[in-house]
Amino acid sequence: MEVYLDNSATTRCYHKAAQKMCRLMTEDYGNPSSLHCKGVEAERAIREAKKILAGNLKVQEKELYFTSGGTESDNLALIGCAFANQRAGKHLITTSIEHPAVLQAMKYLSEQGFRITYLPVDSYGVVRLADLEEALCPDTILVSVMYVNNEVGSLQPIAEIGRLLKNREKPILFHVDAVQAFGKYVIHPKKLHVDLLSVSSHKIHGPKGMGLLYVGEGVKIRPLLYGGGQQKDLRPGTENVPGIAGFGEAVREIYTNLEEKRERLYRIKEQFVKGVSELEGTVLNGKAGEEGAPHIVSVSFEGVRSEVLLHALEEREIYVSSGSACASNHPSVSGTLKAMGIKEKLLDSTLRFSFSEFTTEDEISYCLGALGELLPMLRRFRRH
Template sequence: MEVYFDNSATTRVLEPVRDLMVKVMMEDYGNPSAKHKKGMEAEQYVKEAAEIIAGTLKVSPKEILFTSGGSESNNMALIETAMANKRAGNHIISTGIEHASVYNPLAFLEEQGFSVTYLPVNEKGHVSLEALEAAIRPETILVSIMYVNNEIGAIEPVEAIAKVIKKKNPAILFHVDAIQAYGKLVIRPKRQGIDLLSASAHKFHGPKGVGFLYIDQRVKIKPLIYGGGQQRGLRSGTENVPGIAAMGEAAKLIYTDHGEKIRALVSLKDYMIERLSEIDGVTVNSLPGDQSAPQIVSASFSGTRSEVLLHALEEKGIYVSSGSACSSNHPAVSGTLKGIGVKTELLDSTLRFSFGISNTKEEIDYCIDMLKELLPVLRRYQRG
């Protein structure tokens, strides 16, 4: 039996998404900048994808910029917005639980003379609104806070965060990394006070290597890539038409009967939390129901190392994660787990189970059976 519980790392492409991508590559393969029929056909795919994605967010298609994925979207939102607005100030606010594609651009900006304040989180992984308000200075130009934490599924109160920011200074820009949120939550940037929002197609059953950045039309931002002036000069280079078309199709499919899909994911999450509680020495770090994201369960297993348990499960055909896939090349103690107060001895004993729309309760039952079988053996080995 093969069980894939690593959907927050990447998802399997849906069949209609695959079929459309192949059609664009094999039949409608024109360059969208070309003036002939083939070019216009390709351009239409890009326009339609922008309209679909804009429709899911209730924003204008002109406010959707296509990128190579979440990391590029985050880099552009941070670096190019900061550079475009540096005359207004040099202070940025973020949190201690962000993804590496936010941390590393912020570290780069610090090298360029910007000052960054990192807010702590409570035991639920939530930012303190009081701490945020206290951190805002006259020179603050940008706040970047993720919507859903990629390790434990904590949902940040983005609308309340935006109100604090805009009350202090309406000119401060608010960027939201929604890479784990888009497709899982109903997001309305205009209503929620979000100025920039990042998403990645392969997190919601689209292809890898394509994503988007929502940029409110009032935001002042510099291009990251210069060249032929595609995408209104904000990101030059021939558009990835097959990827963009496929991402639009994935967005349309995931937001069709969306409430039903999310209820099914929450049901799986809650069932996993319930079944994990049967096992001795297991601490669940994710909240049930709508208190956290529908697709993520983080759990710490005392007496064994996460990497050992991960590979033991892999031998049983179960695929999980020991943290963010994007930070696996740079192993370090999780800032998220430390931030929520996970005991030191459990920091290296934590796994993430993340669900997609095709997972089942039977797969959870199999996973729990294997954990019950493996943990006593691994714990004895660890003690020895």
């Protein structure tokens, strides 16, 4: 039995999304900037996808920009807004548990003379509003907080942060990396007082290499790329029409009966958490139940290196992750777990299990059974 439990890294593409992409690569393959009928067909596909996304987010179509993925969306939001608004201040705030796409962009901005504050989190990986309020100063121009943490599934108080920033006398931009939240929750940026929102397609059963950045009307932002003027010059370059169309189709499908899908994910999560908690020497990281995201569970296994357990599970066709797939150059080091105060001996003994609507109860049972067999054996052969 093949059991894929690494859905926070990427997901299997919906069949309808793949079909639509195939048609746009082999039949309606025109350049959307071309004036002939092939170009018109391609442009129509872009408009259809944008309409789906705008309707889902309850925003204007002109506020949406297609990118190559979550990393580009984060970089464009942070770097583009930092330079566009630096006359108003050079202080940025983020958290200590952000995705590398945010942390590395912030590192770059610090090298360009911006001052960065990294907010701590509690033992569950959640930011405290009091810490954010204390960090705000007259020089603050932007706050960036992820909606759902990609390693432990912690939910951040996005609505509360949005209200806090909205009530400030001086405008402060609010960016949210919603890559792990989109497709799991209904997200309306305007209602949440979010100015910039990053989304990725391949986390919601759409194609890889496709992302979205919502930029609220009136937000000052500079482009990172320069070229042929596409997407109002903010993100130029010939649009990835098949990717955009597949993205739109994935959004349509994942948000159909969303509440039922989310409830089912929580049941799958509960089954896994209950089973893994009964195994000796296991520690759950983050909040269980509906206080955390429905599709992510982080577990530390005492006395077993994560890489060893990962490959032992792989031999049984069970695929999981040792953390963020985008931090694979340093697979044994988790800034998120460190920030949460996880014991040093558990940092290199942690795996992430992430589910999708295709995950079955039988697959969870098979995985739990494999863990029950493997853990005692691997602990016997651990290095002392």
